Amino acid sequence: MNNYLTSTIFRKALASLSGLFLVTFLIGHLVGNLQLFIPGIQGQTQFNKYALFMTTNPVVKVLSIITYSAILLHILITLYLVIQSRKARPVGYAVSVGNDTSGWSSRNMAILGTIILFFLVVHLKSFWYKMHFGEMPFQYLSDGTKIKDLYQVTTSAFKNPLYTFFYVFCMGALSLHLKHGVESAIQTVGLRIKNYQKLFKYVAIAVAFSIPAIFASIPLYLYFIEV
Numbered sequence: 001m002n003n004y005l006t007s008t009i010f011r012k013a014l015a016s017l018s019g020l021f022l023v024t025f026l027i028g029h030l031v032g033n034l035q036l037f038i039p040g041i042q043g044q045t046q047f048n049k050y051a052l053f054m055t056t057n058p059v060v061k062v063l064s065i066i067t068y069s070a071i072l073l074h075i076l077i078t079l080y081l082v083i084q085s086r087k088a089r090p091v092g093y094a095v096s097v098g099n100d101t102s103g104w105s106s107r108n109m110a111i112l113g114t115i116i117l118f119f120l121v122v123h124l125k126s127f128w129y130k131m132h133f134g135e136m137p138f139q140y141l142s143d144g145t146k147i148k149d150l151y152q153v154t155t156s157a158f159k160n161p162l163y164t165f166f167y168v169f170c171m172g173a174l175s176l177h178l179k180h181g182v183e184s185a186i187q188t189v190g191l192r193i194k195n196y197q198k199l200f201k202y203v204a205i206a207v208a209f210s211i212p213a214i215f216a217s218i219p220l221y222l223y224f225i226e227v
């Protein structure tokens with residue numbers, strides 16, 4: 001048992017499970033952010049009430065802590081696995097093996113992960129940090145209550161073309177990272193059922209393409225359409 005806990009297979013399982021958990025976070029986060037497509041005052045009010053709920057509800061707070069822990073675990077464990085595999089093969093292959101099916105994204109998971117980590121730092125600084133600790137504009141509701149106007153912060157951030165481009169670029173990196181990550185996580189957690197292999201591959205491709213594409217459509221919509 002002790003051997004298992006320190007084995008590479010256990011660490012790969014942890015990397016996979018934390019990664020799959022983060023995909024469920026991404027889906028929830030994406031669904032919440034879709035409210036940014038609602039135009040005008042209705043969208044602003046709905047999104048700000050949602051943001052207030054997300055920052056004050058105790059169940060959401062616990063879920064947030066689990067999410068931060070999963071992000072940290074995923075980074076630390078995948079970093080460890082990369083270092084271990086480099087130690088085991090200190091000199092890279094001179095030529096890529098012809099039947100190497102792992103593809104570009106597999107060989108570059110660490111680079112893609114680093115881009116996503118950089119994205120996360122910039123992203124959390126812009127919205128999460130500002131919402132919790134920064135100076136925020138307020139929206140006054142019809143009943144006189146005032147709530148933090150995260151909608152205004154978000155929509156004005158995406159009026160900057162560079163910032164919008166940065167998001168779209170990072171969603172490209174996220175897509176490649178998810179393509180390889182979801183496929184290999186499904187295998188690592190033991191779903192190697194022969195007849196379903198193709199289906200799992202298609203699920204991975206669908207997840208890897210659709211989530212980042214819909215995420216990317218939000219900044220593009222806010223930049224080009226919403227005034």
Ligand code: HEM
Nearest residue numbers: 029033051054055064123127128131154167215216218219
């Ligand atoms: C491109 C569209 C996206 C938009 C418009 C967006 C918007 C936001 C906003 C407004 C917040 C602050 C919410 C709050 O403090 O309650 C937030 C938090 C967060 N975002 Fe995003 N986000 C996007 C994409 C992403 C992606 C792709 C990831 C991960 C790779 C991500 C990870 C996070 C995390 C971890 C938090 C903190 C959540 C928490 O405190 O529980 N976001 N996002």
